[in-house]
Amino acid sequence: MAVELDKKTGKYMFAGKIYKDGKCIKRYRKRGFDSKWEAQKAEVEFRKDFFMLPSDMNFDRLYKAFKEYNKKYVKESTLKSDEYLYNVLSKEMKDIDFLDKRQMQNLINKFDEKYSKAYVSRIYFFLNKLYKFGVTSEYIQSNPMTYVKRDLRLNERKEEMTIWQQYDFDLFIEEVDEQMMKCFYSVLFYMGLRKGEAMALQWKDIDFRKQTIDINKTYRYKEEDPNKWLTPPKTNNSYRTITMPNTLSKMLREWFLECSKWDDYTKDKFVFGYYKP
Template identity: 40%
Template sequence: MAVKKNEVTGEWGFYGTITHKGKVIHRYKKRGGFKRKGEAVKAEQAYRENFDVAKIMRPSLVELVDQFLPFWKTQVKPSTTDQEEKVYKKLIRELGDKDFYDPKVLQAYINVCDKKYSKRYVEKIYFSLTRLFKFAVREEIIEASPMLKVYKDARAGEQKKEMSFFEPDEFKLCLSVIEDPRDRAMFSTLYWMGIRKGEMMGLQWKDIDFKNKTMSISKTVITINRLKENPCTPPKTKNSYRTISMPKSLIKELKDYLKVAKGFACFGPEMFVFGDDKPISAETLRRKNIHYIKEANRRGYDIPEIRIHDFRHSHASYLINNMAQNGFSDFDIAKRLGDTVETIHNVYAHWFKAGDDKIIDFMDNDN
């Protein structure tokens, strides 16, 4: 530490370095501003006493994420970390040059996210940050997580967006405009099996048993992995492992497409049913869906515009609305969809309520 007089202005200033464990971690310089040497000495002492060594030694957001991800990969399945990495890349882009250890900075960021994104996506960002700082506390990088002082909007009064889905007749109208055998089989699989998009992308011919009329679900594909040598990962949950029966209409569509697929150079048990040696891309699937719905409506069929995931909702709706009169239960539906009964009731509660109303109508009319 040192003080120095500016011979031109006659004012005193100070300069020096701060070390930590024998290493220079910070250099400082204050040019003038003090009339007396003693004032400069006191100012430098105060500067050094107030200097936060711990703050300077904290890793940057990039460095913290790089330390965290190897640990996180030991805690969850690969598909989860792949999706988490996308969130952390976003955080690095948007928070990297800010003091992200400051709760006020984090709160301001979450507030902006709340105005731009869905409740579910904001929760993903919020909990990704929470996990990151929990790790930092565990590694003694910081003493307490700044996320303890950050809240997200519960959006208690927000109306849940109504689910979009196809009724069976609407799906058949959509299917009627599709001529390509692969696309007919692909969208029929989504509708009549209710499997998730990634599960459909991961289907291989070895998973389809025409003799027993079943389809085995044992893997999934996420977009980030599609072009990897092995693009498949384990499915979402242990309940997702399942073998489910196929209806006659789907078997016909798959057999029609199989005749075409056998002519492909890559055809075999390992070939992806709706791809080749690699799964179909999610973007291609999305574009095809939009195209066929637009074509159906151009022909005057007036069907709803639904997303790929809404085919799963459509299947669930179809089953729930028909379970009472056909002798299967919510447990059977959950097993087919690869979910728990609790999840089915949480997601499709309004449809079960409609079924309950029908039960009351029956009881009132029967007495």
């Protein structure tokens, strides 16, 4: 929305764009107003015919529109994460005005008192992207999270990450008896893979001659749709080929020789699991 002086005529004009679901559906411009106020009033009236905000818009309806839009653009894991945060928030939103910046600030303050800094950040950024979608799609007029602050806890001591040394891992792996699980934990420790990346490994991803493992997918269990168990890695940088140490290569080769004896063995079989890809 913009009102400005038309240099050609010396009168005021308004111009702008109408968006729906993030896409421009109409561009407009109208000239000939004697005052800036008249142009502003006329633009408001003009946009009423196109404005998509339902009079009964609420947090639940906004999220449903957001979810439907995002199905085309984000991974299943992101949709699941958003769904989880929505379920956490929906109960709280029933008692407050979801567009009131003061009430939203009180809500974030409440979470800051109960939850960790990382968890509150997840909630905060989810709300921010939800409201930004609402503004862009013209379901709502403003983003209340623009004015909401969260406690950055600058003086909070960061928890030290516990990292196993070789000695620690050796003690642990001695207690693991099952051959497949011994290999699984060893891959995680020596190669630094995420659990989903290790579970997605197929025998065709392992090159024993070069002693390398090709990481090109991740595993996410989705009971209702087995075809979506394998998804691309988390980021483009997650695609990688890494070299195995001799200890791990020997261990995996022994597991491979065992698996290759099975009647239904193929290179498409998962390294760690008995299910079909």
